[in-house]
Amino acid sequence: MENAPIPVVTVQTVPYDDQRPGTSGLRKKTSVFESKRNYLQNFTQSVLSSIDLRDRQGCTMVVGSDGRYFSRTAIETIVQMAAANGIGRLVIGQHGILSTPAVSCIIRKIKAIGGIILTASHNPGGPAGDFGVKFNVANGGPASESVTEKIYQISKTIEEFAICPDLRINLSRLGRQEFDLENKFKPFRVEIVDTVEVYLNMLRTIFDFTAIKGLLTGPNQLKIRIDAMHGVMGPYVRRILCDELGAPANSAVNCVPLEDFGGQHPDPNLTYATSLLEAMKGGEYGFGAAFDGDGDRNMILGRNGFFVNPSDSVAVIAANICCIPYFQKTGIRGFARSMPTSTALDRVGKVMKIPVYETPTGWKFFGNLMDAGKCSLCGEESFGTGSDHIREKDGLWAVLAWLSIIAARKRSVEEIVKEHWARFGRNYYCRFDYEDIDPRAAYYLMRDLEAVVTERSFINQQFAVGNHNYTVEKTENFEYTDPVDGIVTRNQGLRLIFTDDSRIIFRLSGTGSMGSTIRIYAESYERDPSKIDREPQVVLGPLIAIALKLSQIHDRTGRRGPTVIT
Ligand code: VG1
Ligand code: CO
Numbered sequence: 001m002e003n004a005p006i007p008v009v010t011v012q013t014v015p016y017d018d019q020r021p022g023t024s025g026l027r028k029k030t031s032v033f034e035s036k037r038n039y040l041q042n043f044t045q046s047v048l049s050s051i052d053l054r055d056r057q058g059c060t061m062v063v064g065s066d067g068r069y070f071s072r073t074a075i076e077t078i079v080q081m082a083a084a085n086g087i088g089r090l091v092i093g094q095h096g097i098l099s100t101p102a103v104s105c106i107i108r109k110i111k112a113i114g115g116i117i118l119t120a121s122h123n124p125g126g127p128a129g130d131f132g133v134k135f136n137v138a139n140g141g142p143a144s145e146s147v148t149e150k151i152y153q154i155s156k157t158i159e160e161f162a163i164c165p166d167l168r169i170n171l172s173r174l175g176r177q178e179f180d181l182e183n184k185f186k187p188f189r190v191e192i193v194d195t196v197e198v199y200l201n202m203l204r205t206i207f208d209f210t211a212i213k214g215l216l217t218g219p220n221q222l223k224i225r226i227d228a229m230h231g232v233m234g235p236y237v238r239r240i241l242c243d244e245l246g247a248p249a250n251s252a253v254n255c256v257p258l259e260d261f262g263g264q265h266p267d268p269n270l271t272y273a274t275s276l277l278e279a280m281k282g283g284e285y286g287f288g289a290a291f292d293g294d295g296d297r298n299m300i301l302g303r304n305g306f307f308v309n310p311s312d313s314v315a316v317i318a319a320n321i322c323c324i325p326y327f328q329k330t331g332i333r334g335f336a337r338s339m340p341t342s343t344a345l346d347r348v349g350k351v352m353k354i355p356v357y358e359t360p361t362g363w364k365f366f367g368n369l370m371d372a373g374k375c376s377l378c379g380e381e382s383f384g385t386g387s388d389h390i391r392e393k394d395g396l397w398a399v400l401a402w403l404s405i406i407a408a409r410k411r412s413v414e415e416i417v418k419e420h421w422a423r424f425g426r427n428y429y430c431r432f433d434y435e436d437i438d439p440r441a442a443y444y445l446m447r448d449l450e451a452v453v454t455e456r457s458f459i460n461q462q463f464a465v466g467n468h469n470y471t472v473e474k475t476e477n478f479e480y481t482d483p484v485d486g487i488v489t490r491n492q493g494l495r496l497i498f499t500d501d502s503r504i505i506f507r508l509s510g511t512g513s514m515g516s517t518i519r520i521y522a523e524s525y526e527r528d529p530s531k532i533d534r535e536p537q538v539v540l541g542p543l544i545a546i547a548l549k550l551s552q553i554h555d556r557t558g559r560r561g562p563t564v565i566t
Contacts, residue, residue, distance in 0.1 A: 005182040006164050008084045013038045019046065019155035021148040023362040023510035025134030027120045030070055033131045038161070040133070044078055045161035046154040047116065047135050048085040050147060055113060058088035058186065062106045062115035062136075064098025066232040066266075066294040067257035068125030071096055071118045072171070074133075078116055079169055083181060083188040084162035093195045096171050097257060099232045099295030101386075101394035102199040104140035108390060109198055113138050119232075122267035122292035123513060126260030130513040134294075141367030141391030145489060196239045206326040206389055207400045208407075209245060215407040217246035222406065224251050225285040226399070227276040230258040231266040231293035236396055253279075266292050268299035268383055268395075269566045270307060280305040287406065287413060291395040297383040298395035300402055302413025309536075311342035311429050311523075314379025316420050317401050318348040323408035324401055326389060327376060333388075336366050336378035339478050339493060340505045340521040342427040345379065351424070360480045360492040361507070367391040372484040381431060381521065418532070425525055426532040428539040432520040432562035434553060435512065442508060442516035445556050449506060450477055450494055452550065465542035471499040501525040504547045520547050520562075537565075 016039065019026055026043055033040050048056065063078055065071035075096045082090055091106060092098075096118075098106070103115045120132035135143045135151070143151070169177055169190050178187040203209075215222050224247055228234040234255030241247045253275075254262070265272040268290035280288040280301045288301035300308040308316070318335055321327045336357040337345045349356035357375060359365035363384070369375035370388040379385040384393035385401070402413070409416060452458065453475040463470045478492040493507035502524040509517035522543040526532055537544075547553075554560060 003180065005180040006083075006167050007182045008162060008164050008184070010160050010162055011038070011041070012160050013042055013158060015156050015158045016042060017156055019043050020152040021135070021143070024121070024142050025117070025119075025132045027123065027130055027132035027511055027513045029513050030125070030127055030129055030131040033074070034070055034127070040074055040077055041081065041161050041163065042155055042158050043133060044081050045085075045158060046151045047133075048081065048087070049154050050151045051113065053086070057086045059113040060089040060091060060110060061087055062091045062098070062103050062110075062112050063096075064093040064103045064115070065096045065118035066099070067097050067259065068119065068131065068261070068293060069127060069129070069259040070131050074118045074131075075171065076169070077163075079190065080164045080167045081161065083164045083167055083179065086184075087188070088186065089189040089191065091191045091193055092171065094172065094174060094192050095195070097195045097232055097235065099199070099236060100134065101296055101390055101392050101397065102195070102236075104136060104390040104392040105199045105202050106193070107136060107138065107140040109202070111138075114143075117294065119294040120513065121294050121511070122265060122297060123511075124261060124265050125293065126263070129260065136391075139367055139371055139391050142362065142364040144364050144368070146487075195235050199236065200240055200244065202389065203240065203397070203400060206324065206397070207404055208325050211407045212400060212403045213246045215403060216241075222286045223284060224287040224289075225276065225279050226252050226288070227273060227290040228252065228255045229264065229266040229268065229273065229290055229292070230254045230256060230261040231291060231295060232257055233291040233295040233395065236295065240396065241399075261293060268292055268297050269564075271564050271566065273299055277301065277305050287403070289399045292383070295395050296393040298385060298398040299383055300398065300413065302417070306414040306417070308413060308417055309342070309429050310379060310383045310385065311337070311344050311381045311427060312417060312420070313398065314341070314377065314385050315344035315348050315424070316416060317385065317398070317405070318345055318352070318354075318377055319420060319424070320405045320409065320416070321377065323405045326387070330376065330388070332376045333373055334369065334375045336369055336375045338362070338365075338380045339495070340431075340507060340519070341379060341381040342429040342523045343501070343503075343525070344424065344427040347424045357483070360478070360489050362510070363392055365480065365482070365489075368482055368484050374483065381429065421532040422529045425527040427523055427525050428534075428536045429521075429523045430536050430540050430544075431566045432544070433509075433564045433566070434518045434557060434559055435563040436515035437518060437557050437559075439516045441557055442518055445518065445551060445553060446494065446506065446508060449551050453494060453496055463546050465545050468542040470502060470543070470546065473497050473499045502543055504543055506547070506551060518553065520544070520551070520553070522547060
């Protein structure tokens with residue numbers, strides 16, 4: 001019986017009309033995936049069908065999850081469907097656990113055709129939380145808009161899917177498992193790999209582990225506190241920071257991945273990573289960091305809870321890039337940031353004479369630049385930092401980058417950031433998020449706002465708030481022409497640029513699981529070194545007042561304030 005080939009069956013299904021992937025993958029309430037008939041199967045089939053049959057036959061794919069509720073069930077289904085759809089080999093993290101950066105790393109290392117990551121990133125998990133499916137392609141990065149559009153089109157007309165319902169794998173046992181399938185010549189292979197190893201080996205080639213170990217051990221050691229927020233990063237933090245780099249075991253907290261992240265948002269910012277912030281305020285630790293559910297985001301804190309704004313983080317890493325051995329080998333080809341990310345990076349690029357690209361939100365656009373050899377380092381305001389070592393943002397990479405800089409410069413986090421501001425000026429920055437807004441209200445708000453701010457008479461208009469005066473220099477609905485393939489991406493956010501380089505940006509999020517999310521970003525630039533030590537929200541108050549007034553967001557949505565401020 002054991003050797004009887006496993007049947008491949010075709011199941012009839014009815015399409016859904018809401019499976020358009022967002023900024024990175026398809027995200028919905030867990031209950032949608034769990035209870036709507038064949039919801040995951042339809043999307044998985046659409047993803048697999050989007051790959052050309054010739055490329056799909058016998059190819060290798062990587063599968064991992066951030067460990068959230070429903071991941072195991074989803075992996076079982078995906079394995080059964082991959083087998084039935086002619087995929088030759090799946091490489092899966094042990095217990096189904098792989099971070100988003102690790103998946104990107106493995107795809108590239110083994111030259112897989114792509115990968116599937118079960119995660120809704122920083123969104124809460126559990127039966128009442130969110131679930132999601134990210135699809136990455138052969139370069140290791142999120143699928144491009146043309147691919148996700150193809151997936152969406154298939155999902156709207158799908159009539160059947162293929163599956164091997166009797167195929168069972170063992171996610172705990174490292175190594176190969178082979179299965180004979182009915183009507184297939186070659187066996188289907190599954191390889192369960194260590195969650196950390198391949199990724200760790202890559203980091204060894206990027207950083208000077210001896211230097212970082214020197215910083216974290218010995219009598220003058222830098223005491224660090226790293227919060228994995230019960231997401232996927234626990235095993236990576238323990239193995240890499242503690243076992244390899246010598247940080248004491250008690251430096252790492254919340255390192256057991258939990259299906260519901262302990263009931264918290266696994267979101268590394270000052271609103272949700274509060275226990276880390278409190279611990280840092282105690283003054284005992286000189287460096288703190290947290291990651292999101294799938295390990296691609298990071299937050300960096302200094303002693304006493306000194307907050308490093310993510311837009312500053314990428315700029316500081318850029319200015320100190322020579323402290324990271326990888327870049328000494330590869331050279332620095334260019335920098336990139338997403339449009340809403342502050343222009344702090346641009347100032348560094350200018351001084352270093354390195355080109356800086358401004359892309360729409362989402363990592364896929366950076367990947368294109370990197371594949372063409374135009375970008376070495378990039379970042380987003382949303383706690384994402386990374387380089388061309390992979391094609392995703394990489395939380396632990398950012399931590400090791402910071403530790404490398406601290407080791408080389410022998411300065412504290414706060415000193416490094418303040419010296420940076422003194423040299424380049426400071427970009428004050430903040431973001432307001434209004435979550436779960438009625439999609440129609442959000443749509444009309446953006447439409448009406450666009451009409452107002454893009455009117456010709458709006459240029460040179462002045463706004464006086466208190467004793468501040470802002471003059472509009474330029475307004476637009478941001479669109480991006482990819483310098484590599486010439487593809488134009490439109491409607492990426494309304495932006496108002498003032499003559500003093502301040503900016504206000506309005507944008508609809510592409511990662512929410514319910515309703516619409518409007519994000520308002522505000523930024524202002526201060527060159528005067530005597531004025532770089534102020535509270536961002538105070539400095540940005542007048543710009544925020546202008547943003548609220550122009551958009552009438554409170555009147556139109558019935559909200560009295562944002563859901564989250566970062
Ligand atoms: C958000 C962030 C964006 C990030 C994306 C995916 O997208 O703003 O910068 O790339 O999430 O990150 P949006 O469309 O909601 O603004 V992750 O860690 O959630 O995969
Ligand atoms: Co994430």
